[in-house]
Amino acid sequence: MARTDTRFRQSHNALLDILSGIPVGAGLPSEVQLAAKLGVSRTVIRAVVQKLGADGILQGTGRDKQLVRVPKVRDRLPLREEYIRRDELEARFLDWVLRFDVPAGTALNITQLARQFMVPPHALQEFLASLGQSGLIERRPRGGWRLLGFTADYAVELSEFRQVLELNAVRVFTALPEDHPAWAALTVIRDEHLDLLDRIDHDFHDFSRLDGRFHALINSVVSNRFVAEFQKVISLIFHYHYQWDKTMERYRNEAAIREHLTIIAALQVRDASAAKARLRAHLATSKETLLSSMRGHHLA
Amino acid sequence: MARTDTRFRQSHNALLDILSGIPVGAGLPSEVQLAAKLGVSRTVIRAVVQKLGADGILQGTGRDKQLVRVPKVRDRLPLREEYIRRDELEARFLDWVLRFDVPAGTALNITQLARQFMVPPHALQEFLASLGQSGLIERRPRGGWRLLGFTADYAVELSEFRQVLELNAVRVFTALPEDHPAWAALTVIRDEHLDLLDRIDHDFHDFSRLDGRFHALINSVVSNRFVAEFQKVISLIFHYHYQWDKTMERYRNEAAIREHLTIIAALQVRDASAAKARLRAHLATSKETLLSSMRGHHLA
DNA sequence: CATGGTGTCTTTTATGATAAAAATCACCGG
DNA sequence: CCGGTGATTTTTATCATAAAAGACACCATG
Structure with missing residues (x-):
C-alpha cells in the first residue's frame, strides 16, 4: 500500500x-x-x-x-495505531537530545530514530530539515545528518542572541504611545507576578509558564516574523531546561519574579536605560542557570 | 531502479x-x-x-x-544528465520567486515545480523544508506548501532585523582590542573601497560583491551561529535584488561606497555612536533601494 | 432554467518497496 | 599480526503507486 x-x-x-x-x-x-x-x-x-x-x-x-x-x-473498522503528531515529535526529539546528553557530532540514523520515535522515516527527515534553523542539526555532505549537539557554546550563543533581540524589544517598548495595548498587558502581567509571589511556596512551578509569557510580551511589541521565529526556538530550549534543573527551584523562581518586577517598574516609568540594564542582569542570571543546569546534567 | x-x-x-x-x-x-x-x-x-x-x-x-x-x-559509461546541485536549486528558486513576482499565498505544486527545476520531488521537498527559516514558505495543514511571498512587509521586517543585528555588531566592533585581526581587515577593505571609487565609472558592478564582504566583515566580529545563519538569508535576498534594480546603479553604488567609508572612519576612531548613526542611515538607504526595486518590479 | 446532486476522470501527495552505496564482519596468506 | 579480499548487514535515495483531493460534465427536479 x-x-x-x-x-x-x-x-x-x-x-x-x-x-x-x-x-x-x-x-x-x-x-x-x-x-x-x-x-x-x-x-x-x-x-x-x-x-x-x-x-x-x-x-x-x-x-x-x-x-x-x-x-x-x-x-467499525479498527484504526491501526497512528503515528504521533508533529509537535509531539518535536517534544520527544528535544527531550531526547537535551536530556540524554547526546554527544556533539553524533551521526543520526534516520531509520533507527524513526522507529524509536514511531514516525515514518519520511516525516523524521522533514522534521530534521525544518530543524536546520535551530543550529542543532547539520546535513552531512553525502546523505545523513549530524547532531551538532546542545553544547555550552550553543547555550552561550543562544543567550547572547536572545539578549540582542530582547534589548531591542525593550527599546521599542519604552517608545510605545500611551494608548498601546501592551501597557495594559504589562499591568496585568505585573499583577500576576505579584499574585504568584504571594503563593510562591506552593506554586513555584507555575513560574515557568509565567516567565515564558513575560518574555513573549516584551518581544511582542516587535512585530517581526524573524524575531518571532527565533523566539520560538529560544523559548523552547529555555522552557525545556527549566523543567529539569530542580535545584533551588523555589528560590531561583522567586528571585526571577523580583527581577521581572524591577524590569516592569522601569518600563512603566519609561526609563529605557534602567530597563535595559535590569533586563541585562536578568538575562545574565538566566544564562547562568541554563549553563549550570547543563553542567549538573553532564555530571549526572 | x-x-x-x-x-x-x-x-x-x-x-x-x-x-x-x-x-x-x-x-x-x-x-x-x-x-x-x-x-x-x-x-x-x-x-x-x-x-x-x-x-x-x-x-x-x-x-x-x-x-x-x-x-x-x-x-566509458555515459553519465545520464544529472540533477542540478543544491545551491543551484536555491538560486533558481529564489530567482523564480523574486523575479516573477509570484503572488503571496500561492499554493506550491511539488511535482510541477520539481519538473520545472529538474530535481527529484524528494529533493525539492527537503529544500522547501530547509527554507522554512527564511519565512518565505509555509507548510499547509494537510500536505502541500504555500508561498508566503516576498512582500513589502517582508522586506521591511527583513531590513529591520538586519539593522538590529548589525547595530549590535558595530557595538561589539568598537570594543574590540587593538590587536584584533578585524582592524587590519577593516583597513584592507577601506582601501578596496577607495580603489573601487577611483574606477567607479567602469566597474560599478563590482560593488555588489564588495558590499556583501563589507557587511560580512562587520558581522564577523559577532561569533554567533544564529547571527551567521540569518546573515546568509539576508545577504542572499539583498544580493539578489542588487542584480535587478538597474536604475541609477552607478550613482547608487558610488553613494553607498561613500557611506561605507564614513562608517569605516567612525569605527577606526572608535566612535561607537557615530558609527551606529551612520550605519543606521546607510541601512535606511539600503532598505529604500530594496523597496523601490520591488515597487518598480511590481509595476513592470 | 437554476440548483443541488451524482458519476467519472485528472491531479497531487504520502508512503512502502527497493536498489545503490556504505559500513561491518569474518577470514586468509604471508 | 597486518594488509588484504569475500560476504553480509545496515542505511539511504529514489521510484511506483494507492489514497485523497479536486475538476468537470451531466442529470433530475422544483
Whole structure:
C-alpha cells in the first residue's frame, strides 16, 4: 500500500456514528454534505458509502440510498495505531537530545530514530530539515545528518542572541504611545507576578509558564516574523531546561519574579536605560542557570 | 531502479582513467586504496572491477588481478544528465520567486515545480523544508506548501532585523582590542573601497560583491551561529535584488561606497555612536533601494 | 432554467518497496 | 599480526503507486 488509509477508516467509523442517529429506511444526506461534515473529500465519502453498501448497511443507488439496518459495533473498522503528531515529535526529539546528553557530532540514523520515535522515516527527515534553523542539526555532505549537539557554546550563543533581540524589544517598548495595548498587558502581567509571589511556596512551578509569557510580551511589541521565529526556538530550549534543573527551584523562581518586577517598574516609568540594564542582569542570571543546569546534567 | 547509479558510473570512468596510466599486464592497486583514491566505498570499487572483468579489461581474481588491455574511449559509461546541485536549486528558486513576482499565498505544486527545476520531488521537498527559516514558505495543514511571498512587509521586517543585528555588531566592533585581526581587515577593505571609487565609472558592478564582504566583515566580529545563519538569508535576498534594480546603479553604488567609508572612519576612531548613526542611515538607504526595486518590479 | 446532486476522470501527495552505496564482519596468506 | 579480499548487514535515495483531493460534465427536479 502506498498511502495509509487512516482517513478512510476514520471516515468510515464517523459515518457509522452519523447513521446511528437516523431511523432505518431513511435516506442519506448528500455526499457533499457528508464530506463537509467529516472534513474530507467526496472521494472518501463515496468509497465509504460503497463499502457500507457491500456490507448490507446501506442500499440503493444514485441519490436514492437508504439505511437498511442499524450499524453494530463490529461494523467499525479498527484504526491501526497512528503515528504521533508533529509537535509531539518535536517534544520527544528535544527531550531526547537535551536530556540524554547526546554527544556533539553524533551521526543520526534516520531509520533507527524513526522507529524509536514511531514516525515514518519520511516525516523524521522533514522534521530534521525544518530543524536546520535551530543550529542543532547539520546535513552531512553525502546523505545523513549530524547532531551538532546542545553544547555550552550553543547555550552561550543562544543567550547572547536572545539578549540582542530582547534589548531591542525593550527599546521599542519604552517608545510605545500611551494608548498601546501592551501597557495594559504589562499591568496585568505585573499583577500576576505579584499574585504568584504571594503563593510562591506552593506554586513555584507555575513560574515557568509565567516567565515564558513575560518574555513573549516584551518581544511582542516587535512585530517581526524573524524575531518571532527565533523566539520560538529560544523559548523552547529555555522552557525545556527549566523543567529539569530542580535545584533551588523555589528560590531561583522567586528571585526571577523580583527581577521581572524591577524590569516592569522601569518600563512603566519609561526609563529605557534602567530597563535595559535590569533586563541585562536578568538575562545574565538566566544564562547562568541554563549553563549550570547543563553542567549538573553532564555530571549526572 | 531505486537509487541512481551515478556514483557507479563516475567511479567506472575514473577507474578507466587510472588504468590508462599503468602498463598492460601490471597488477591492480588494492581495493581499499582505490576506494580511498576515488572517495567511494569498496562496494562501488568491487562492482566496477567486476564489470571491467566482464568487459575483458581486467582479469584474475582475489588479490591477483591484472590489466588485460588499454581501455578505449567507448568503454566509458555515459553519465545520464544529472540533477542540478543544491545551491543551484536555491538560486533558481529564489530567482523564480523574486523575479516573477509570484503572488503571496500561492499554493506550491511539488511535482510541477520539481519538473520545472529538474530535481527529484524528494529533493525539492527537503529544500522547501530547509527554507522554512527564511519565512518565505509555509507548510499547509494537510500536505502541500504555500508561498508566503516576498512582500513589502517582508522586506521591511527583513531590513529591520538586519539593522538590529548589525547595530549590535558595530557595538561589539568598537570594543574590540587593538590587536584584533578585524582592524587590519577593516583597513584592507577601506582601501578596496577607495580603489573601487577611483574606477567607479567602469566597474560599478563590482560593488555588489564588495558590499556583501563589507557587511560580512562587520558581522564577523559577532561569533554567533544564529547571527551567521540569518546573515546568509539576508545577504542572499539583498544580493539578489542588487542584480535587478538597474536604475541609477552607478550613482547608487558610488553613494553607498561613500557611506561605507564614513562608517569605516567612525569605527577606526572608535566612535561607537557615530558609527551606529551612520550605519543606521546607510541601512535606511539600503532598505529604500530594496523597496523601490520591488515597487518598480511590481509595476513592470 | 437554476440548483443541488451524482458519476467519472485528472491531479497531487504520502508512503512502502527497493536498489545503490556504505559500513561491518569474518577470514586468509604471508 | 597486518594488509588484504569475500560476504553480509545496515542505511539511504529514489521510484511506483494507492489514497485523497479536486475538476468537470451531466442529470433530475422544483
